[in-house]
Each structure stands twice: as structure tokens, then as C-alpha cells.
Amino acid sequence: MSLTAVDYFCGMGGSSSGLVEAGFEVQVALNHWSRAIETHSANHPNTEHLCADIQQVDVRYLPKADLLWASPICTELSQAGGRKKPRDHDQPGLWEEHGHVPAEAFERTRVTFWEVLRYAEVHNPAVILVENVVEAADWHLIGTWLHGWTSLGYDVQLVCVSAAHVGGEENDPAAQWRDRIYFGITRKDVPLLDLEPRPLAWCEKCGRDVEARQWWKPRAKRINGMPVGKYGPQYLYVCPEGDHGPVEPYVAPAASVIDWTDLGVRIGDREAHGLRDLGPKTMARIKLGLQTIADPVLIGAGGNTWDAASGAKNSYLRAWPLLESPTPAQVTAIQNGIAMSEPFVTMSRKHGRNHPVSAGPVPTFSAGGFHHGLTIPPGAFVSAHHGGYATADPSMNKPVTEPLRTQTAQLNKSLVIPYRKGAKPYPATADALSTLATREQHALLQAAIEVEDCYFRMLKPREAANAQRFARTYVITGNQGEQQMQAGNAVAVNVASWLGRRAGDALGWGTSHRTHQTAA
Structure with missing residues (x-):
């Protein structure tokens, strides 16, 4: 029997794909844009899909799952959300060459963090994973939102990491710099998640590969004592051996995801x-x-x-x-x-x-x-x-x-x-x-x-999509503009897989269970 998950704001399926890799069964995936739901359903046919404004959904009719993944979109905080901007007339119309994106794809994306609390209040899942841009930490109500989890009987952790630095023997890294903040929220009866990134890096002083550790600069922003920021400006990676200093983790290059048969x-x-x-x-x-x-x-x-x-x-x-x-x-x-x-x-x-x-x-x-x-x-x-x-x-x-x-x-x-x-x-x-x-x-x-x-x-x-570590065979529906919007808004598959595995370990669903399920 698999652990179960519900995917809020699922997009084209990066979070769902990662959770499936980690051994979860995604029961229901929800999103407001029909094109994203079309893509998700083409690749996850056994998942029930709901195309709706989540604010209008009666949460009582959703299934109770072991894990809730949520990626509420704050388009006013980051241009990565795809909000419209006045065109720079010095640059050709890139959208015109690749197809029109309907207005509804840009609208109704501002679904607040409160919907995640609403599901937890009704269904009390063991683990909640919330993904967003790092700038979400500047939201003026973030403290109130975090206090809500305490009131519901949950512990809150967070990790800021780039998708380029997440990977392992069973989890290929993403070939892009994508800094995000991830909240790991666990019920009081569930062990805390191991959310410390340990990317492999070469240490000259050790003369070997080491599992690097994050080192936060003194002026980095903190939320409830937890550091928040991006790789480079706010934190670096260091060798775990004493004073060996900063190291540079291995990364996958952009060349690995580019189609070199198309020269342009x-x-x-x-x-x-x-x-x-x-x-x-x-x-x-x-x-x-x-x-x-x-x-x-x-x-x-x-x-x-x-x-x-x-x-x-x-x-x-x-x-x-x-x-x-x-x-x-x-x-x-x-x-x-x-x-x-x-x-x-x-x-x-x-x-x-x-x-x-x-x-x-x-x-x-x-x-x-x-x-x-x-x-x-x-x-x-x-x-x-x-x-x-x-x-x-x-x-x-x-x-x-x-x-x-x-x-x-x-x-x-x-x-x-x-x-x-x-x-x-x-x-x-x-x-x-x-x-x-x-x-x-x-x-x-x-x-x-x-x-x-x-x-x-x-x-x-x-x-x-390759840079987000989707499978090369992953189906993406729509015109090129719609496809790009789906890929750009997607969660990096490798990070969702990593977090899903950490959640599975905390719930007693470790490597042996995942191996058995894959063999089955």
C-alpha cells in the first residue's frame, strides 16, 4: 500500500512527478487552468483531476491524504509567475512567434496560503510541503500564517535551496539555478524532516568529494530563527570538515538539456x-x-x-x-x-x-x-x-x-x-x-x-521542461506559449522527489518500500 498525496496548484505536474518517484500515490491534483490540467492528466492518468478555483472548492469532499503538496503562486512577488509587463519595444515579440496564451492563464493565479491551512484544518494530514519563491518570506502576513500551523498542532521547518544542488544516485539534478523556499510542516506525532541539503562537492584540502553544508551569511533574513535567502547572496556551501572553507557543488550544465540539432x-x-x-x-x-x-x-x-x-x-x-x-x-x-x-x-x-x-x-x-x-x-x-x-x-x-x-x-x-x-x-x-x-x-x-x-x-x-528535470518523454499540451508557461511555472521534479523521500522516511516509508513498490 502506498502513501497518498493531494497536489494543490499542481501545474503541469512537476510536484506530482517527484512525489510519484518518492513512492507516493497522487490521488487528486487541482489547478485553475484547464491547459495545465490537460497536461497533468496526460502524464498521470490514474490521478483524479479537478480544474477549479481552489478558493471555491468544498475541502470536505477532497480525500484525506498522508501528504499535501501546495505551490500557491504569488505573482506580485516574482516575475517567474508569468504576470504581464509592458513590452520592451526594443525586443521582438517573443510571444507572437510561439502562440497566444489565454488571459485566464495569467489571471486567478493569486490563491493565498490560507487554502493550505484550510485543507489541514479539515483533514489533518501528517505532512504538508509548501513551495514558493524566496520572496514569499517578505509577505507581511507570513508570521501570522506560520502561527496558524502552531495553532493546528504542527511543527514548521523551512529550507531554501537551488534546484541545481539537489540530486543523488536515484535523483538526477536539474540543470538550472532555481532558488525556492520550501516549508516542511509535520504533525506533532511525526518526526521532523531531514531538510539539510548535502550536495557533493570537491574539497581541495580533503582531496576528495564531500557532502557540503550550507553556510549562512550573518545578515541573512530569518523567520522564526530560520535563515532565508538565495545561493550566493545569502549563503554558500562549505566543507563539513572544520575550517576547509567554501566549496562549489557539482551541477548539471545547461548543455545537457539543450537540443543541439536545432541551431536556429x-x-x-x-x-x-x-x-x-x-x-x-x-x-x-x-x-x-x-x-x-x-x-x-x-x-x-x-x-x-x-x-x-x-x-x-x-x-x-x-x-x-x-x-x-x-x-x-x-x-x-x-x-x-x-x-x-x-x-x-x-x-x-x-x-x-x-x-x-x-x-x-x-x-x-x-x-x-x-x-x-x-x-x-x-x-x-x-x-x-x-x-x-x-x-x-x-x-x-x-x-x-x-x-x-x-x-x-x-x-x-x-x-x-x-x-x-x-x-x-x-x-x-x-x-x-x-x-x-x-x-x-x-x-x-x-x-x-x-x-x-x-x-x-x-x-x-x-x-x-528538461531543465526542470521532467522526463524527455513527458507530454506537454498547448501551443508553444502555453507550453513555456507551464514549464516555467512548474516545480523542479528533482526537488519534489527529494522532499517526498524525506517525508516518506519520516512516515516510515523508506528506501526498501520504494524499491519494493518499483519492482511491483
């Missing part, structure tokens, strides 16, 4: 394809990306060094930015190469960690099929389109070797791929080059790239 359209050819020209701000962001992210670097084998004390011999390399300085004198020996971006080794196991080639030896090769592959990013980058300028700090451009920015309900991120002008490019990962002629006409060197010669397209809803 050359910017200089947009008019020929019936597309509007990109605005000056967008062009400026792309130019900055070319200068700071996609520029090639010449690598030269400089020689060897010898440590007289230890007898160790080490090779060293020198690097010259090709667009900033002349190359060194070319000698008869083959000792120079082009580096477009730092290669990294990927381990094809569930956790999917990446290991930069400059970080030392690759992880141990095992007999369990966890093969390693060398990945050389193509110099592409992702640019955000939500106002501001290319020179903003931090830059709105990010290389595909990093996770994506938080996926929002709007199509506001583009993929830029630099290519050499006047010739058909062949990626270094291609199976074979074209026929080599008797005269020199092939070159690895990439000259200065003009913006017009870059390929540009918006990220697709499927890629946004």
Missing part, C-alpha cells in the same frame, strides 16, 4: 526567414557574449618543470586570447592547439557529475558501466531577455557549461552559437571532416566573429 537561424538571415530584426540591446548582449564567453584561446605546450626535492616532472601550458593579442612564433613542432571552452569529463551515471579536465585526475573508472565521456562545449551561450543591458553585473549571458537561469513562464532566453563566416562549420565532435583538398582550405582557427554570423533562437519549451 543565422542573425544576418532573419529577414529572409520572415523574422523581425533583433533589437540593439539584444545585439549588445550577444556581442558581449562573444567577447567574454565564446572567444577561442590558443594553447601552447610551454615545456616541462622539474622539482629537485621530489623529482617530479610536470608539463605546463600557456594560453593566449586570440582576439586580444598576436599568437606566439610558430615553430616546426606541433605544440599549439585551439581551446574553445574548457573540456570536461562526464560520468554517465544517475548523479551525472561533470569533472573539468583542469581539476586533476578523472574519477575512478568502475566496472559498473559508469563510463566517462569527454565533452567539448561548442562556445555557445544562453542570453536572458528580461530588461537590463549586456553589461549588467552579473552579465545576462551564461555559458552552456553552467546550469540555466531560473526558467520563467515567458519565452525570454535565447541560444547563441558562434560560427565562422563564409564556410560550412564542422563541430569538433563530428564523425568526420569533409574531403580534404590538395590546397589548404580547412582551419581550426576561429577568427573574430561578427554578431550577424551567429546562429540565434529562443530556448524551446521542451528544453525548459
Whole structure:
């Protein structure tokens, strides 16, 4: 027998998918938008669906479940909710290219936190998990809402974590930075949940992977003594071993969720394809990306060094930015190469960690099929389109070797791929080059790239869903605008799975139960 769950504000099903992975049976899923319910029901056919304004639902007719998941949407706190804004006329109409989103998808999304208390008052579930943007902590009634749980006989915990830092052997991480606040609310007779993130990170002083711990900066906001904030500005991760200091957890790169078979359209050819020209701000962001992210670097084998004390011999390399300085004198020996971006080794196991080639030896090769592959990013980058300028700090451009920015309900991120002008490019990962002629006409060197010669397209809803860690086969209904809104508003599947597992452990439904259920 499975533990049961009810999913409030279910959207396209990120929370439900994660809870199912954790071993829960989602009995009922509720949402006000029919398109989201259509998508959810296509992927969760055994769940009962209710398309309604939850404020108008008689809670007494809903089933009593072991767990209630709720994602009340506060669109006035975060643009990720998909609220309408005055258009920046310098930017082409992204929605116009991808389909109309009905007004009801934007409206009636402000369902307050009080509906979660209303269900708990009637059905008294063992665990309630509430997800929202971190800015929800600034709600002027948050203290009153938390006191309501005390009055109903519950303990309240919270954790702030990015979806990029949640994962494990049975739970692939999301390839995006998505900071959220999660409340773990347990009935007094239920053990407290283990909500401490422990992402794997390499510690130089330990010389091994460690389970990192959150370290909160002194000025971080606190609610009832519990720290609240985002990764970077308010907290970092540190090695658990004493004073070893900050560490950087492993993350899944944006390159892992992008469809590289779709290169988009050359910017200089947009008019020929019936597309509007990109605005000056967008062009400026792309130019900055070319200068700071996609520029090639010449690598030269400089020689060897010898440590007289230890007898160790080490090779060293020198690097010259090709667009900033002349190359060194070319000698008869083959000792120079082009580096477009730092290669990294990927381990094809569930956790999917990446290991930069400059970080030392690759992880141990095992007999369990966890093969390693060398990945050389193509110099592409992702640019955000939500106002501001290319020179903003931090830059709105990010290389595909990093996770994506938080996926929002709007199509506001583009993929830029630099290519050499006047010739058909062949990626270094291609199976074979074209026929080599008797005269020199092939070159690895990439000259200065003009913006017009870059390929540009918006990220697709499927890629946004991939970044939320949905299965690649997950069905998303509606036009592209509707699909993007569903993906942007969804809960990251990996975080819901992690929280669901913590809830299952507290309810005595541990790994052995989940394994047995999967086998059945």
C-alpha cells in the first residue's frame, strides 16, 4: 500500500512527478487552468483531476491524504509567475512567434496560503510541503500564517535551496539555478524532516568529494530563527570538515538539456526567414557574449618543470586570447592547439557529475558501466531577455557549461552559437571532416566573429521542461506559449522527489518500500 498525496496548484505536474518517484500515490491534483490540467492528466492518468478555483472548492469532499503538496503562486512577488509587463519595444515579440496564451492563464493565479491551512484544518494530514519563491518570506502576513500551523498542532521547518544542488544516485539534478523556499510542516506525532541539503562537492584540502553544508551569511533574513535567502547572496556551501572553507557543488550544465540539432537561424538571415530584426540591446548582449564567453584561446605546450626535492616532472601550458593579442612564433613542432571552452569529463551515471579536465585526475573508472565521456562545449551561450543591458553585473549571458537561469513562464532566453563566416562549420565532435583538398582550405582557427554570423533562437519549451528535470518523454499540451508557461511555472521534479523521500522516511516509508513498490 502506498502513501497518498493531494497536489494543490499542481501545474503541469512537476510536484506530482517527484512525489510519484518518492513512492507516493497522487490521488487528486487541482489547478485553475484547464491547459495545465490537460497536461497533468496526460502524464498521470490514474490521478483524479479537478480544474477549479481552489478558493471555491468544498475541502470536505477532497480525500484525506498522508501528504499535501501546495505551490500557491504569488505573482506580485516574482516575475517567474508569468504576470504581464509592458513590452520592451526594443525586443521582438517573443510571444507572437510561439502562440497566444489565454488571459485566464495569467489571471486567478493569486490563491493565498490560507487554502493550505484550510485543507489541514479539515483533514489533518501528517505532512504538508509548501513551495514558493524566496520572496514569499517578505509577505507581511507570513508570521501570522506560520502561527496558524502552531495553532493546528504542527511543527514548521523551512529550507531554501537551488534546484541545481539537489540530486543523488536515484535523483538526477536539474540543470538550472532555481532558488525556492520550501516549508516542511509535520504533525506533532511525526518526526521532523531531514531538510539539510548535502550536495557533493570537491574539497581541495580533503582531496576528495564531500557532502557540503550550507553556510549562512550573518545578515541573512530569518523567520522564526530560520535563515532565508538565495545561493550566493545569502549563503554558500562549505566543507563539513572544520575550517576547509567554501566549496562549489557539482551541477548539471545547461548543455545537457539543450537540443543541439536545432541551431536556429543565422542573425544576418532573419529577414529572409520572415523574422523581425533583433533589437540593439539584444545585439549588445550577444556581442558581449562573444567577447567574454565564446572567444577561442590558443594553447601552447610551454615545456616541462622539474622539482629537485621530489623529482617530479610536470608539463605546463600557456594560453593566449586570440582576439586580444598576436599568437606566439610558430615553430616546426606541433605544440599549439585551439581551446574553445574548457573540456570536461562526464560520468554517465544517475548523479551525472561533470569533472573539468583542469581539476586533476578523472574519477575512478568502475566496472559498473559508469563510463566517462569527454565533452567539448561548442562556445555557445544562453542570453536572458528580461530588461537590463549586456553589461549588467552579473552579465545576462551564461555559458552552456553552467546550469540555466531560473526558467520563467515567458519565452525570454535565447541560444547563441558562434560560427565562422563564409564556410560550412564542422563541430569538433563530428564523425568526420569533409574531403580534404590538395590546397589548404580547412582551419581550426576561429577568427573574430561578427554578431550577424551567429546562429540565434529562443530556448524551446521542451528544453525548459528538461531543465526542470521532467522526463524527455513527458507530454506537454498547448501551443508553444502555453507550453513555456507551464514549464516555467512548474516545480523542479528533482526537488519534489527529494522532499517526498524525506517525508516518506519520516512516515516510515523508506528506501526498501520504494524499491519494493518499483519492482511491483
